[in-house]
Amino acid sequence: MTAFQSVAVIGAGAWGTALATVAARAGRNVTLWARNAEHAARIASTRDNPRLPGVRLAPEIVVTSDLALAARADMLLIATPAQHLRGAVNMLASHMANPTPVVACAKGIEHGTHKFMTDVIAEAASHAQPAILSGPSFADDVARGLPTAVTLAAKDEELASRLVQALGSATFRPYHTTDVRGVEIGGAAKNVLAIAAGIVVGRNLGASALAALTTRGFSELARLGRACGARTETLAGLSGLGDLLLSCSTAQSRNFALGIALGRGETAPAGKLAEGAFTAPVLVELAAAANVDMPVSQAVAAILDGRLTIDAAIEGLLTRPFKAEE
Numbered sequence: 001m002t003a004f005q006s007v008a009v010i011g012a013g014a015w016g017t018a019l020a021t022v023a024a025r026a027g028r029n030v031t032l033w034a035r036n037a038e039h040a041a042r043i044a045s046t047r048d049n050p051r052l053p054g055v056r057l058a059p060e061i062v063v064t065s066d067l068a069l070a071a072r073a074d075m076l077l078i079a080t081p082a083q084h085l086r087g088a089v090n091m092l093a094s095h096m097a098n099p100t101p102v103v104a105c106a107k108g109i110e111h112g113t114h115k116f117m118t119d120v121i122a123e124a125a126s127h128a129q130p131a132i133l134s135g136p137s138f139a140d141d142v143a144r145g146l147p148t149a150v151t152l153a154a155k156d157e158e159l160a161s162r163l164v165q166a167l168g169s170a171t172f173r174p175y176h177t178t179d180v181r182g183v184e185i186g187g188a189a190k191n192v193l194a195i196a197a198g199i200v201v202g203r204n205l206g207a208s209a210l211a212a213l214t215t216r217g218f219s220e221l222a223r224l225g226r227a228c229g230a231r232t233e234t235l236a237g238l239s240g241l242g243d244l245l246l247s248c249s250t251a252q253s254r255n256f257a258l259g260i261a262l263g264r265g266e267t268a269p270a271g272k273l274a275e276g277a278f279t280a281p282v283l284v285e286l287a288a289a290a291n292v293d294m295p296v297s298q299a300v301a302a303i304l305d306g307r308l309t310i311d312a313a314i315e316g317l318l319t320r321p322f323k324a325e326e
């Protein structure tokens with residue numbers, strides 16, 4: 001039996017619900033925490049979460065709004081949006097007596113502080129053992145048991161490996177690593193680049209342009225990653241290149257769908273969380289501080305805050321000086 005027999009998932013959105021299903025499938029005792037008591041009670045009785053429609057929650061998953069109950073689990077998965085991770089871990093901290101693995105499942109960088117997800121966890125809860133899970137995996141695919149592979153990183157290799165053992169199954173295959181920063185950067189940056197890829201599609205610029213944008217996008221993701229000390233193989237792995245390929249290829253990605261809407265001159269899809277829109281300005285600030293050129297991400301940030309039209313952004317990217325490929 002794994003050391004981490006009980007798992008609590010904090011945040012009952014699409015991803016939290018899918019991860020609860022994953023943990024139950026792996027044989028864990030699972031608690032899914034929703035911040036809203038009515039919402040929790042409704043999911044508990046219907047076994048259906050409107051945030052992930054069509055997925056029936058296994059009967060053994062306990063759904064609650066009682067944070068103290070959730071915090072008693074052997075390991076915690078935090079599946080709130082990235083900008084709410086600190087708030088969620090702050091609330092958990094007072095309930096955590098022993099060192100407990102706290103796995104960030106959000107993809108982003110904190111506004112204002114420029115902090116990555118595991119750094120936020122470490123600051124918010126001194127008892128936490130921070131880790132991060134990221135990679136190409138749509139909540140709907142994961143919950144339906146379609147094959148998925150992700151990366152799970154913790155500074156301590158043995159911890160990362162034990163967390164993988166606790167969550168992994170035939171159809172949800174986490175790979176472990178100690179390159180926490182590489183996993184964090186891949187997951188955060190790919191969302192911004194997916195918006196750019198969606199714009200290419202929405203503007204009907206063609207399949208060749210989409211491949212070029214995705215590849216040059218990877219190039220800037222990897223540049224920033226290397227500047228922050230990430231390993232090349234992590235950046236070219238599931239959480240970097242893998243998730244970029246997924247998110248730049250299908251409107252199942254909310255970030256890509258946002259880009260398509262922008263490219264077509266339409267308003268953003270309502271009620272859909274597109275983390276890239278929150279990450280873009282922070283990513284660009286981080287890149288500037290590290291003296292890393294990220295022209296595609298800069299264009300996305302400028303389009304989103306209204307400093308640049310899409311046509312001007314496209315022209316700006318297409319008229320950059322020719323240079324060596326790296």
Ligand SMILES: NC(=O)C1=CN([C@@H]2O[C@H](COP(=O)(O)OP(=O)(O)OC[C@H]3O[C@@H](n4cnc5c(N)ncnc54)[C@H](OP(=O)(O)O)[C@@H]3O)[C@@H](O)[C@H]2O)C=CC1
Pocket residue numbers: 010011012013014015016035036039051079080081082084087088105106107108137138139140272273275
């Ligand atoms: N969906 C996916 O396929 C994947 C998503 N992710 C990442 O997971 C994160 C969450 O995304 P997702 O689940 O899709 O988003 P959703 O919009 O489906 O759900 C977000 C959930 O977070 C809850 N929430 C919001 N703010 C807080 C808070 N302050 N405290 C506690 N809970 C809060 C919301 O609660 P309420 O319902 O009450 O509003 C909601 O249940 C994002 O960073 C995303 O990038 C990663 C991989 C796949």
Ligand SMILES: O=C(CO)COP(=O)(O)O
Pocket residue numbers: 107135136137138139191194243246247252253254255256273274275
């Ligand atoms: O992160 C994801 C897939 O790996 C989900 O992508 P979106 O947030 O763009 O829907």
